[in-house]
Amino acid sequence: MATETKVKKIGMIQALNMALHEAMSTDENVIVFGEDVADPEEGGIVGVTKGLSTKFGELRCRSTPISEQAIVGAAIGAAIMGMKPVAEIMLMNFTTVAMDMIVNHAAKLRFMSGGQTHVPLVIRTATGAGLSVGGQHADYYEAWFAHTPGIKVVMASTPAEAYGLLLSAIDDPDPVIFVENTLLYFTQGEPPEAGKRIPLGVANVVRAGTDATLVCYGSHVAPSLAAAQKLEAEGISVEVIDLRTIAPWDKKTVLASVAKTGRAVVTHEAVKPFGVGAEISSVIHEELFDQLQAPVQRVGAPYCPVPYSKPLEVAFMQGADAIEAAIRRTLQSRVAA
């Protein structure tokens, strides 16, 4: 895909692994635990934690029992004491068994204690359709966490973004859910600058444009760019915004863009109804009703569990085509202004 040959690309897993090495090297309060993460051979199921237990010892990087409540509980307690735990919940569907710890405790302790305690933990978790794993291994719950005051949600779209965002998530004084996409694990990208943080809460305008704004994040950034590129050939200029942080999201950047373009599409891999797109669409309508040339369009998965069978999974996953169609819908329905 790349035309340059100079820069050596790196993979998503490697980028995340580099960020963890960097964080553990520079701050001894950073600790890592989760199922299988201390396996010295492989470093967890996909290798994100490779080498950490060997380099930093099993006191700071340890494999846990299959006990997600205990994992997140341990992260909360350690975080209150000033550690910086990075807990891994292998897949996002398994956050459901730790939901009390995340929602009733991690997210609320700062507020309920009147600021006396706070919970600077990171929960890394992965998910995503496309690997034929069926209904219980590919759900997205970022909308749930965004509806939960007190916890931040971050999703990265490239290796370098993942590196910089994960470092910021670890630095952050508040709890952060860091969602990794399983298909993106197998992608390559530009290497990050060593130690370089990407601030949370700031969206990234990955492509400038004038005719419509496309808001996306995580696994939907690449197909958004593909759709934008395709439309460019027709002279349609699409601005693509990678949210990076889903909660709290960067309203300023999104609204400034839509104020300029007058049209917007929000897209994500999660199920469309009651998804993150609903909030962003609502806010755009509320704030820019008079400037909008067409109603904001949303793209998301259909309202059903993730199916196993390949043709069903393909139909379930919305890609560049669906995004392109949504942009076209915003262009067609221009109101008589």
Add this chain to the structure above:
Amino acid sequence: MATETKVKKIGMIQALNMALHEAMSTDENVIVFGEDVADPEEGGIVGVTKGLSTKFGELRCRSTPISEQAIVGAAIGAAIMGMKPVAEIMLMNFTTVAMDMIVNHAAKLRFMSGGQTHVPLVIRTATGAGLSVGGQHADYYEAWFAHTPGIKVVMASTPAEAYGLLLSAIDDPDPVIFVENTLLYFTQGEPPEAGKRIPLGVANVVRAGTDATLVCYGSHVAPSLAAAQKLEAEGISVEVIDLRTIAPWDKKTVLASVAKTGRAVVTHEAVKPFGVGAEISSVIHEELFDQLQAPVQRVGAPYCPVPYSKPLEVAFMQGADAIEAAIRRTLQSRVAA
């Protein structure tokens, strides 16, 4: 409040209790379990299950250990076998410890089994601010469940509604979360007609109007009616729609009303960002963009955990005033049509 004196009003707790008695009497597959529910003296913490264990025996109405995963798991297994379990999860915050069972299993088994099994259970749970119980006893997660394909969400606004909706929820072949508001427990209303069901998925136009549509449910129906009544004095006619079923919600009724009024407000007790209001607002904008006279307004709690202190809790809870203000916003920002 009432002007009639003939009809004997009944309380919300009594109405729910009557529905359970009715369901258990007419269908021996209906079973009830949850923490303390079989207490013959009080019938659970607030008395919704009073008398059931005495009348139907402890085989069909039993108190459980404090084990929400096991409670919902038992309901799922029994439901697959054709029973009609009504499981009580005392407060909605405690559904977090059973979230795997609800989301990965109850909601998905019909789909994942290709329709070979299904899970006709009801989870009754209560929540709501206003009783000074602080951050872990008053959350609303209806937006989470609405974002979860395969499970229905119902919230009732009066005793008679609760009676009819709970009976339909028990009849329903799919899993239903039935959310009760703790403040409404203490309200009275018209008695229901014995055995009368209120169908799921059908909203109730509780007040006809022509100038704006107010979409609400559960605890926000009463303040919505109060706001509508107040505005009537100024000649502003507000149509009030009680959704009753949050998922799947009655788009047809809502869109028909907004198509007529050209203005809409969505209000709920849950936190506003990423709440149910976002989906409804988005759909109204998407479907009726050209007919809307003003952007849809949303009312919901501010983005913070439920606070303890009375003045904070009062400020947290949005009532008739906030709803009235939102309606006024839709009236003011009329676009030059």
Add this chain to the structure above:
Amino acid sequence: MSSTKEPDRAILVEMYRKMTLIKQNDEKSRAIILTGKIPMVYYSPRGQECIPAAVSVNLTTEDNICTIYRGTHDMLAKGVPLKDLWAELAGRATGTCKGKGGPMHITHPASGVLVTTGIVGSSLPIANGVALASQIRGDGRVAVAYFGDGASNIGAFHEALNMAAIWKLPVIFVCQNNLYGEHTKYEKTTAAKQIADRAASYQMPGVRVDGNDPVAMYHAAKTAIDRARAGEGPTLIEAMTYRFYGHVFGDADKYMDADEKKAAMAADPVPRYRQWLIDNGHASADELTAMEAQIDAELTEAIEAAIAAPWPEVSELRKDVFAQEIAA
């Protein structure tokens, strides 16, 4: 083999048939994945054949099981039809679940495979509910929950055992202890000397048994199932075993002890049992060879049929979400 009183010859041979079916199904699974024709995620149960074989000969089709992602052996032992199973693994419209569930969610109520879950620990609380229905109806059925050693550390295990014990549910908890949860050894994660000990927390019988010994496993299962059927409540069985092919097919399994694995594979329960059956006059080599050939033929046919079967229609996404189809 265990020296306890042996079951009937027919049962001994039926256990072998089930074990062979599982072994051959596993071999064919790994082979077909490598061809790319059915690219499923596969958690091999090879090495654990004996456990569900011995449990299932004590069950009727009216009895139900709840099993897990590593559960093909449990399903086959319970009698899921091969064609329906393979069509599901291949994601076809003719599969048990119309292709919508896949390997981790095989369901086939007709043969008593009620739930297959991908969430560690979740089979137990649901099996309780299945047993609860039987208890209320007094229909004499039992429910079996299968799960792994790693699952004994998750909250659902504890809640389910306590509830089953206090309610005396007709359920049997069968822990297949293969010494690993994913990449991590038992000793690193599990504070109990043996999982069977945990039954004491619930005043429930807890039995550790050699899960690779068909006769011992048969007796452990029979005792527990009889007990459940008689209304005397649940049992926790810890069946000791080993998985031959790592956590998931394709994993490098370097985290496993090479010698330990070699020893386990050398003690492969399937050929060992075959030899025992012949040595003890329960079956002739010819009889077993013929059985094996027939199983091979049936499997080949099922797999070929699966590959030739039609894909589901995209409209299936709108079906089975609720009883009522979702509008297009």
Add this chain to the structure above:
Amino acid sequence: MSSTKEPDRAILVEMYRKMTLIKQNDEKSRAIILTGKIPMVYYSPRGQECIPAAVSVNLTTEDNICTIYRGTHDMLAKGVPLKDLWAELAGRATGTCKGKGGPMHITHPASGVLVTTGIVGSSLPIANGVALASQIRGDGRVAVAYFGDGASNIGAFHEALNMAAIWKLPVIFVCQNNLYGEHTKYEKTTAAKQIADRAASYQMPGVRVDGNDPVAMYHAAKTAIDRARAGEGPTLIEAMTYRFYGHVFGDADKYMDADEKKAAMAADPVPRYRQWLIDNGHASADELTAMEAQIDAELTEAIEAAIAAPWPEVSELRKDVFAQEIAA
């Protein structure tokens, strides 16, 4: 009282001081609620005074506790300042949590009250994390998780005990077994003969002790805390006790056995211990009466101050959600 070697006089008296503080605080709480001046939801710990008193005299302010809604006794024993506590109960800006947490979420890190939770079972996994930090830092602190008998049936209990055991965390699990979870008796919900037995599932010491006997409770706590501090890992203590005023203040408690309750109240641990201290020459009646009067005065002052204290500003809703204030 237990006949084991008695602790120093100063400790014996300090335990009484804490117990009295808890008892009087309870009396004042119930009284003030009835006046309507501080209309809080209140889970009375009356009857359970001795447990945290005996635990806390073995802790330093550096050591931390995680407790539950029924936790005022635990907090008072650990040393939360009365004025800060009462201002929080009254929802005032000067409360420990600025009025934002309330009775179920009292937090006061300076005295080692790190978390108070309203979710059954949640104190345990979090206490593990607190202990984990100490283990990594080698700072010699210990963490105590308080919880009830009913909580021993929830998943978090099991996960936390297993993790603490396998990691040898410096944590003590103190189960205050008051025989009821809300309206339901122990025997209806808990399959274990005694909760202490459940420690065996984790190869952890499990001790059942009379939680209303200050000396016995002192020794049980000391052994466990010393053990944790020495890096030898966790202990489960089941302290037998009774709650005098039902689940939540105002509940009719008809589900409780009237005779059982009468007997428990007749054996009220606080006056009983008072008499024992006097009878055994550890303290004079005058000394204790003076102490009681002083506590009464301090409590009265704290409550009056709370009622007079300012309410929090509404802008507090935007603070402490995140480190950075939310925009208005």
